[in-house]
Amino acid sequence: MITRRIVLAGAVALAFTVSASAQDWKSKYPELTFAVVPAENASGVTERWTPFVAYLSKELGTKVTLRIANDYAAVIEGQRAGNIHIASYGSASFARARLTGVKTDAFANDINADGSTGYYSVFFVKASSAYKSLDQLKGKNLGLVDPNSTSGNNVPRFELDKLGISDADTYFGKVVFTGSHENAMLALSQGTVEVAANQWTNDNDSTLAQMLLKGMLKNADGSPMKKDDFRIVHKSAPIINGPYAYNSDLPADLKAAIAKAFTEAPTKDKAAFDRLSDGQKKGFNPATTKDWDGTIELIKFVDNLRKKKAS
Structure with missing residues (x-):
């Protein structure tokens, strides 16, 4: 017992x-x-x-x-x-x-x-630019993050291939690896690149949102940039x-x-x-x-x- x-x-x-x-x-x-x-x-x-x-x-x-x-x-x-x-x-x-x-x-x-448990890879441009789609950016400079980045390199290349752009390095004037998601957005804001790939969950949850919250992105006159100063021209399928x-x-x-x-x-x-x-x-x-x-x-x-x- x-x-x-x-x-x-x-x-x-x-x-x-x-x-x-x-x-x-x-x-x-x-x-x-x-x-x-x-x-x-x-x-x-x-x-x-x-x-x-x-x-x-x-x-x-x-x-x-x-x-x-x-x-x-x-x-x-x-x-x-x-x-x-x-x-x-x-x-x-x-x-x-x-x-x-x-x-x-x-x-x-x-x-x-x-x-949810996913996010997106997006291509950002400055809202003040004329670019509304990726096919308008041929010959312009693209900012990527890191060769092993999901939203900053691999998914962007996959998305470009779906659009018929199998070789980003020849389609764009220059492809620049910036090293970090923040640096990619800085390169875009400063005009080093005309389009930048980055991660985005929603308007309040992204590298861009975090940078704007900290006042890291500035206009030419030194004033802080806002969400409306950027535009998404392409968004991927959801990524885990x-x-x-x-x-x-x-x-x-x-x-x-x-x-x-x-x-x-x-x-x-x-x-x-x-x-x-x-x-x-x-x-x-x-x-x-x-x-x-x-x-x-x-x-x-x-x-x-x-x-x-x-x-």
């Missing part, structure tokens, strides 16, 4: 086992590195992510260090080497990591304020929000603890969570690596475009 004493003893044994298991991974991983790519300037990334990383340290009971990677490739190679344990990926860079054999698994992505991913080789209980901390963040530390997106996200959606299978096919398509151009 099962007695209360036996049940209690079993519970104590289970708690001891879980505690011992946690101690095992904490001794092996006294510090975890969480890497993000700078969509904005480095100081902005630090201010945005530091409270959340402090929250993770508290929840996991081990030090979590923020690493601001130079670009998407640095995140991919850092996870390949095992120097980065948790990473914030764009969909395309995660697909690239998987395609090149990096042992990384997705566990979550962002939930937008409206409950990029994943948060951990190293596949991490202990199962550590991976579970990381996923749990993310899921509970909006209620356990709302201020830190809201800081990540200026209050434009609702939470973290539990995800699996297979959710990005479609993105992997997209990357294969873009790679084939490059091969055709090279040949």
